[in-house]
Amino acid sequence: MRNDGPPPGQADRTTRSDDFSARIAHDFLVRLRERQPRVHAITNAVAKNFTANMLLAAGAVPSMTIVADEVADFTRHADALLVNLGTLDTERRAAIPLAIAAAQDAAVPWLLDPVFVERSPRRLAVAQQLLSRKPNVLRTNATEFAALTRRPADRKSAMAFARESGCVVALTGATDIVTDGRRTIAIANGHGLMARITAMGCAATAVVAACVAVGDDALLATASGLALVGIAGEMAGEKAGGPGTFPPLLLDALHALDEPTIAARLRCE
Amino acid sequence: MRNDGPPPGQADRTTRSDDFSARIAHDFLVRLRERQPRVHAITNAVAKNFTANMLLAAGAVPSMTIVADEVADFTRHADALLVNLGTLDTERRAAIPLAIAAAQDAAVPWLLDPVFVERSPRRLAVAQQLLSRKPNVLRTNATEFAALTRRPADRKSAMAFARESGCVVALTGATDIVTDGRRTIAIANGHGLMARITAMGCAATAVVAACVAVGDDALLATASGLALVGIAGEMAGEKAGGPGTFPPLLLDALHALDEPTIAARLRCE
């Protein structure tokens, strides 16, 4: 990891190696396994099963109800809330503000994953309205980021948007950019098959939510979550025969991940 | 299997080895494969796919609609009905009384799986109301049992609750307790990874529902279903690299299960 940010004295800088490292990512993993945080995931129907299994493989405990008279109870007793906008059916859409209110009331951190906002003006409007509720973390891919912020999907825009919105921005792709507007971490782990699996990004955001649940620094938690999933993805990609055997192997790898493996594989700057 | 119940002459006793055995569990499996019972499963979104595949691997035929104007038709022509309360969305909640009425009207047995009732007062109230409709089998884990019955989650309470409620109680955990209030069977099969897979319990209850569909004795059917899934889980656990490769291997094992394997592996008392 090298420091390629602006010179000292400026607000914008890339996190140095002593700020993010394999040790930090491993610390988050240890805390996941010890504390078994509850993550309430309001997520799309396609992603539910894989997301729950990813959370379990990481050490967390998932819950997923979207019913108006249950969602606040589940959220209030959770350690993090994930709001994913994929296949945004009416009942789920109605549950989201209730869950966010409960989360903010109980000081539970929450994350926004605005899936496919570029495809539907209505969903884009929902996402923009939710952003004003100040999620702790926003996770998007490049297309979603551009649609949501009307800016190019690059590091500079991500930092500017993080500063203005007050949330950690994770702009994921071949290299993931994680920034709080001041510090930036770039993670280059992952595998090409991750783009050929449905709900991979949704499930990765859920693991990020679990990390946010067990640490105070949302930037480091987000980077750790993405690093853990990216490394597990690489290990699965080396063994998998294709996109079908890949997800089971990724879950196995995430469940078995240890410090030497993280140290040997983490690629960040 | 040993008889550790009270002396003869008392109502409460543990089923003796001649009451439950590998032969009985295998008989249920043979009947599943021959009769291919239809199981209508009103279950949560996270569990649907895995539950359907578990039923198919066991020899049964799943259906899963929750729509008000369809659910009675599907239930009436089913051989068992499963009601699972996970992620209890509005439409599914509305379908449940319709399905139960259709089941009772057509003498179709039904099972209740009150997932996560300890997390939401509203869901607890729904579960208690459904219990008054007298399911043939109640399947809970320890936390759910304690929340639902306000009793400690032990064998004695399970027996007392079974007697009072008139249903077979399956209290699952490292050892599964199955009781009708008079007889009790304890099954010690299973594997630690089963607790790291989402919807494992939901899917196991579905296999129990399939067994109840093909036999008159709900106690033996329930014990058989849990034994078959537990044994398949053990076999999968011996081969799996972790929680990702575990569910596919469990389905393979359940599909291939035979009498010698059941006889060699069943651990019950």
Add this chain to the structure above:
Amino acid sequence: MRNDGPPPGQADRTTRSDDFSARIAHDFLVRLRERQPRVHAITNAVAKNFTANMLLAAGAVPSMTIVADEVADFTRHADALLVNLGTLDTERRAAIPLAIAAAQDAAVPWLLDPVFVERSPRRLAVAQQLLSRKPNVLRTNATEFAALTRRPADRKSAMAFARESGCVVALTGATDIVTDGRRTIAIANGHGLMARITAMGCAATAVVAACVAVGDDALLATASGLALVGIAGEMAGEKAGGPGTFPPLLLDALHALDEPTIAARLRCE
């Protein structure tokens, strides 16, 4: 492949080998991978995840929203629309006419998969009403075909129904019959385990939808989609330990499929 149709000069004939072949099926596969068509799949909750992964493994891009104010936007920008009637909940049922209207407005082809219509009079009525909207392709199994058309599920009835309804009919089973009323292709690929996996037929129809999206001849597209899935299923069946390891291996095989394999394995007439 042999021509066992009626003599030349009659309208009804079986497609000859120069009409359908491994080369054609492979051409469709190449186009899927090059063009990455968007398939909007309005499908049942059980099938969503597997369907999305099948589409991705075939080279297509899935979307699945069912919300009234989003579904037209997604459909209009899709390259094909799939309407599957399994577990037909209220919101999904309301979305279907909106999606079909958007598809027809934007000249997007659409396919109907009337799952389990034989089990519910209400669902049968919905399916019959949708048939009058003239889908490009109707995919059914034998029981569904008989319930929907009140005819025996054979080649002759399929041809007659295709002629009258103006859609390509795919009547799937051990041998798949694909007909536009004039030409008929029979595909004998596949594996017995495909009937022991939930949503296998639903996901196969989605791959057919992707093929229809990239070719003008819906008959050849439908035959190609079924052939590709059937061949992938055969390859998976040779390796799988049972119904659990089968779906991941099928996805791997579909993703890796190439021309020599298709040429060596295609069984059609």
